[in-house]
Amino acid sequence: MFPMVTGFMNYGQQTVRAARYIGQGFMITLSHTNRLPVTIQYPYEKLITSERFRGRIHFEFDKCIACEVCVRVCPIDLPVVDWRLKTDIKKKQLLNYSIDFGVCIFCGNCVEYCPTNCLSMTEEYELSAYDRHELNYNQIALGRLPMSVIGDYTIQAIGNSTEIKIDKDKSFDSKSITNYEI
Ligand code: SF4
Numbered sequence: 001m002f003p004m005v006t007g008f009m010n011y012g013q014q015t016v017r018a019a020r021y022i023g024q025g026f027m028i029t030l031s032h033t034n035r036l037p038v039t040i041q042y043p044y045e046k047l048i049t050s051e052r053f054r055g056r057i058h059f060e061f062d063k064c065i066a067c068e069v070c071v072r073v074c075p076i077d078l079p080v081v082d083w084r085l086k087t088d089i090k091k092k093q094l095l096n097y098s099i100d101f102g103v104c105i106f107c108g109n110c111v112e113y114c115p116t117n118c119l120s121m122t123e124e125y126e127l128s129a130y131d132r133h134e135l136n137y138n139q140i141a142l143g144r145l146p147m148s149v150i151g152d153y154t155i156q157a158i159g160n161s162t163e164i165k166i167d168k169d170k171s172f173d174s175k176s177i178t179n180y181e182i
């Protein structure tokens with residue numbers, strides 16, 4: 001008789017414990033119903049990069065003085081500065097400028113130290129190509145203005161709460177930004 005009572009009590013305790021665990025699981029599930037998904041449906045949705053994001057480098061040919069500081073501060077001596085000396089005015093004349101993004105580590109040293117600010121980091125990160133030689137950008141490719149995620153009406157831009165606070169007052173026309181307030 002006594003072992004049977006103990007068995008029933010154990011069974012009851014286990015049932016209560018199992019019910020508690022199931023309840024805890026449901027509570028966790030319910031807590032997620034109030035949250036927004038964090039998955040980005042790329043390429044139909046794209047994240048708005050942070051302000052200090054280091055993407056493809058933009059170059060302004062007319063501002064470059066061919067000083068080669070960018071080459072000296074680059075950890076891999078990457079920028080190629082092709083110039084000739086104009087003896088009549090004793091000045092360097094820039095002929096060609098290129099950066100190979102297949103090798104660049106996007107450290108930003110060249111941008112930081114350029115004395116004329118002709119280099120800048122952009123928010124562009126879609127640099128994939130079938131041939132890695134296509135990643136060697138000359139001054140024309142480097143001079144192209146970056147495509148802003150907000151300016152692209154074919155996709156939905158996803159920003160974090162900080163960026164949304166900044167951009168709230170702006171009109172986005174047909175664009176909508178999902179508010180990810182965490
Ligand atoms: S540091 Fe700036 S100005 Fe000097 S060569 Fe490089 S890009 Fe041109």
Ligand code: SF4
Pocket residue numbers: 070073074075076077078079099103104105106107108109110111
């Ligand atoms: S970002 Fe860094 S690695 Fe790339 S070119 Fe500039 S200094 Fe060199």
